[in-house]
Amino acid sequence: MRKIVFLWIALIAVSMNAFADGKVSFTASAPDAVAVGDQFRLSYTVTTQKVRDFRAPSMKGFDVLMGPSRSQQSSVQMINGQTTSTSSITFTYILMATAEGDFTIPGATITADGNQMVSNSVQVRVLPADQAANGASGNGGKQSEGTASRASSGTSVSNSDLFITATASKMTVYEQEAFLLTYKIYTLVDLRMFDNVKLPDFKGFHSQEVELPNDRRWGLEHYKGRNYQSTIYRQFVLFPQQAGKLTIDAARFDASIAKATQVADPFEAFFNGGSNYVEVKKTILTPQLTIDVKPLPAGKPADFSGGVGEFNITSSINSTNVKTNDAVTVKLV
Template sequence: MKKLIIILMALIAYSTHVFADKVSFTASAPDAVVVGEQFRLSYIVTTQKVKDFRAPSIKGFDVLMGPSRSQQSSTQIVNGNVTSTSSITFTYILMANNAGEYTIPGASIVADGDQMVSNSVKIKVLPQDQGGNSGQNNSSSGSIHSSSGTSVSNQDLFIMASASKTN
């Protein structure tokens, strides 16, 4: 019985490698952002064997954070069919500086021993007055009206709190 279980486990492990999907490396970001708005730029590779991530030169944006690396993997067994997926995501938080159209070139990695380059990303940066959902700027009083109807002015105080278990 033990031998049968070991053989079945070996077959399952072997089948996940034989029927593994082809490795892909893609970049994603919003199509349009507003000047001063923060947004996420993500590079996703569909394998766990990644070396040497090289980010492109990101011009026209402030890099507020990144790259941060996160890993995800899952295995599903449905009616005897085994499906395993895994991915690594490299994430940047960027902020647009000036209105215009920008292209962020593809990043490069070595995945499963092969050199790969992601797609480039085109982002249209709109002026603040064309932001749509970013609030309406009232230049006569220097205040911004949010979608909830409350008014925020230059005289209001903004406080950000951060919790830490170590301090």
């Protein structure tokens, strides 16, 4: 019996040590961008439950509608004899943006496990309110994490609900001078996927695609009076191979969109899988772009290889203190 009791005490001690091994953190989080009139969450999370004296900072530019509300979470896992635990407390505020601009909310302070800690600050960009009909701000005063404007009603998707821009970083360049071509999505609707994408062949240009992260990041952006969810879809570096007016043809995107509908008949909603969404197809064409390519100035060197633009070169050496016949490595970047 003593052995069993001793074993339980040992297990508890090991578990307590595992619990105490984690380093305490105190972090703040909020959406990167919201619009004037939007409500959003500002959260402070500390990874321990031994806390006191939480003090929030000044929140200039925002109205505090609620908070701080306090919630706590904890979990324990035992895998292959190793016990790990997580525990945290979150303090949450509901704020409303009242003015346009870029705002910094300073860090909050708290005493955690007997130590005073300061959280990170957060930056929030407040965009203008939506200028669409009826002055809709896009979320109707509901809570949001950066909500886009309202899309058009019905099952159709208008050209202002979903479109893709094609923009060039330079419209006038010299032959062989590189510039960046960006395709960017702007949407007010639930874009599910592209069934087909046809990009131009970039005739007259040498092209190199820019590698983008796999997890595409969406953000709120104010564009022509409305607040859209936007993301960069594809980017290319183009090098014009000849002088003159070169055209970048339109790109074509065949999109599938889920659009909310009003279902009056509950039986219809039931046999539709309980969903009041319909799939809408839409073809999107980007505008053509015309790039003015100037010829290279006269008198170029005979060994000119085509590099046009501003270039930086740096050099480094792996050692500055060597003996005779020692090898060194020189890097040029």
